[in-house]
Amino acid sequence: MTINHHPSDETLMRMAAGALGAGPALVVSVHLEGCAVCRNRMAHFEAIGGVMLDEMPPAPLAADLFGRTMERLEVIQQLQTKERSMNKHPELGIELPRAMQDCEVGPWKWLGPGFKWSKVKIPGSPDEKVMLLKGRAGLHLPAHGHTGLEFMQILSGSLADERGRYFPGDLDEAGDDVDHRPVVGQESDCVCLAALEGDTRLHGLLGRLLRPIVGF
């Protein structure tokens, strides 16, 4: 599988720095799962963090740090034995990426003719704007723009807009300079994972359609 659309360097840098919100970070994680090129770039950005950390002046440590560390280690080990997750995914008809295994994913809900969505909740980050979208083959999505960044990872099928065509594994990052009208490929339904960053809102018809139903 050749991947033609990747997250920007700036997005990968923010991801490596831990500065990307949970929603966009989830979409990028799904992309990294299938993209060796970006995993390699990510390793470089993490190495940049390591090198810069190396060059920072050392901070003095408290004298009793060792004892306190050992105490906390025991507590953590006790807590960890209790932790277990259960299946939170209804019958969606698709296999979810590994990166989504701890998310709570809702059932498909109607959004328009041939157009469905499902709410994705990230544990600990309830306010993130993340969802799965499913469009039937050939569906024309309403034209829309964004006030900030929109991240979209194709899970199955394909999507095309004025800028190119997106296949499974591709990640499209669309900023406030992009107004587009995506069309689902004719060959099959398309499922994608989408996240809006921060207080990004959609404008145009799609925004008006989504807001009352999806809540953003």
Add this chain to the structure above:
Amino acid sequence: MIAVWRKASYFDPGKAGASTWVFTIARNQRIDRLRRTRSRTADHLLDPTDEPDMPPSGEDIAIVAQREEGVRKALESLPIDQSTIVRLSFFAEKPHAEIARELGIPLGTVKSRVRLALNRLRTLLDSDI
């Protein structure tokens, strides 16, 4: 600190150098704190310690050392105004607008320095892959 101890047995020199490994753990801890509960989505793929244990080959270790050396050289070759901005974006978790205010330069300048720095890093680092 505590996470480093807890994960020390997972340290894999075939995946990342020691300081990069400490950096990723510190970062994941910060993400966990921000998100209040432990979220594996952040940890999962980013954390080089999460993979099944396989002894690293000499080749893996050499690749990691080469990567870190390349990164160090690339950072050194950046003009100071660009590396400052990369550093601030990395460690101060500051949005561009705040960096601009702090350095007393226009927002557009911050953005273009980030872009220049990233382009330069990409050119330097992609060539040694």
